[in-house]
Amino acid sequence: MISEPELEGEDWPERPSGRPGPAVPGQRDGGLGAPGESGPVVVGDGMPAPAPRRAALRWGLGGALVASLLWCAGLTLYHSRSPDLGGYGAERDLCLDAPLTALSKVLGPAGTPEAASDETEAVDSAQCRTDLGRAPRGSPFHTLVATPVGPHGGVRTLVNLSYVLHRSTDPAPEFDALPQPKSPGWALHTVRVPGLGDRAYLITDSVGDMPPTLRVLDGRAEFTLTLRVYSSYDGNRADPSEVRAAYVSTRLVATVLAPAMKDDMRALMKTVKAGG
Numbered sequence: 001m002i003s004e005p006e007l008e009g010e011d012w013p014e015r016p017s018g019r020p021g022p023a024v025p026g027q028r029d030g031g032l033g034a035p036g037e038s039g040p041v042v043v044g045d046g047m048p049a050p051a052p053r054r055a056a057l058r059w060g061l062g063g064a065l066v067a068s069l070l071w072c073a074g075l076t077l078y079h080s081r082s083p084d085l086g087g088y089g090a091e092r093d094l095c096l097d098a099p100l101t102a103l104s105k106v107l108g109p110a111g112t113p114e115a116a117s118d119e120t121e122a123v124d125s126a127q128c129r130t131d132l133g134r135a136p137r138g139s140p141f142h143t144l145v146a147t148p149v150g151p152h153g154g155v156r157t158l159v160n161l162s163y164v165l166h167r168s169t170d171p172a173p174e175f176d177a178l179p180q181p182k183s184p185g186w187a188l189h190t191v192r193v194p195g196l197g198d199r200a201y202l203i204t205d206s207v208g209d210m211p212p213t214l215r216v217l218d219g220r221a222e223f224t225l226t227l228r229v230y231s232s233y234d235g236n237r238a239d240p241s242e243v244r245a246a247y248v249s250t251r252l253v254a255t256v257l258a259p260a261m262k263d264d265m266r267a268l269m270k271t272v273k274a275g276g
Contacts, residue, residue, distance in 0.1 A: 086219035087273045088165050090119045091126040097271040098128055098161055102260035103227070107141055107157045108133035122168040128161040140256055141229065144246060155246070158228040163272060166220045175217045178203065189250060193258070196265060197223075204253050212253050214261045218269060225265055227257060 091097070095113035104110055113130035133156030135141035144155045164171070178190055178201065186207060193200040197218030204212050211228040229246045248257065 083167065083170075083220060085165065085167070086221065088219070088221040089275065090117070090124040090165070091163050091272055091275070092117050094126040094128040094161055094163055094268075094272075095130060097275070098264065098268045100130070100132070100159060100264050101267070102263040103157075103159070103257075104132060106135070106139045106256055106260055107155075107227070107229075108135045108139075110159075122166075124165040124167065126163045128159075130159050132157040132159055140252060144229070144248070144252075156230060158230070160224075160226040160228070161268070162222075162224045164222045166222070171220060171222055172198075172217065175199075175215070175222060191254075191258075193262060196262060197221075197269065200265075202253070202258055202261070204248070204250060207247070212248060212257050212261070214258075214265055216265060216269065221269075221272075223265060223269060225261055227261070 093115045094117070095115040100110055109132065111131035111133075113128055115126070115128050117126040118124070135144070135155045135157075141155045141157075176199075178188070186205060186209070188210070189204045189206065191202045193202050193214065193216075197216045200214065200216040202212065202214050204210065211226050213227075214223075214225040216223040229248055231246060
């Protein structure tokens with residue numbers, strides 16, 4: 001004979017000893033687990049209930065922390081791959097940073113300068129053009145031209161300065177590609193100038209078509225200083241497009257112009273770098 005508790009299809013009543021019967025859906029502690037263990041809460045459709053709010057918050061904070069660490073690591077990697085500009089930066093007015101003190105002593109006082117600049121993602125550039133003259137008495141350039149030029153004439157000089165900062169590419173290979181002779185009778189005189197940047201060249205030619213030019217490369221910064229000496233017959237500044245450079249001997253370039261160009265270039269580079 002089957003006793004009542006064993007009848008199939010009937011619920012188990014609570015036993016006199018107080019022990020609970022089999023677990024039912026929605027009950028945390030059932031008779032199938034070990035004492036004190038709790039399983040997932042089961043809702044009416046048989047799916048587990050959502051995780052507690054505190055656990056979700058912990059997961060959210062952990063994800064944000066990981067994302068922040070990854071972003072910082074990526075930013076560090078980006079900066080580590082950025083080229084070293086050596087302290088140089090964009091230049092707004094190159095004429096303000098180029099008083100040309102040394103050149104003015106031998107070629108004449110500076111006139112009204114003209115400056116221009118441009119900034120792009122890959123290249124920053126700046127230019128300065130000014131006029132020096134007349135050459136003062138006592139300067140070897142005061143009597144450079146044998147033909148009389150009148151009471152208001154004299155030897156004057158157009159100065160062109162340029163500064164280029166290469167942010168994306170290394171300019172060294174192109175910098176070393178110096179100008180080539182234009183004709184069989186045209187020869188370049190290129191002299192390495194020590195003590196300026198990574199390397200520097202002073203360039204002149206054999207016939208005076210190319211004005212004395214000092215080119216300097218310092219890391220990714222490139223500087224060029226050009227002097228175009230000409231004769232002024234009326235004392236006024238000549239149009240650069242109509243000026244033909246007067247011939248300056250290699251002796252004058254080496255003994256007078258080169259030291260002055262070097263001093264003014266060094267001062268300019270120091271000022272531009274300090275402002276970058």
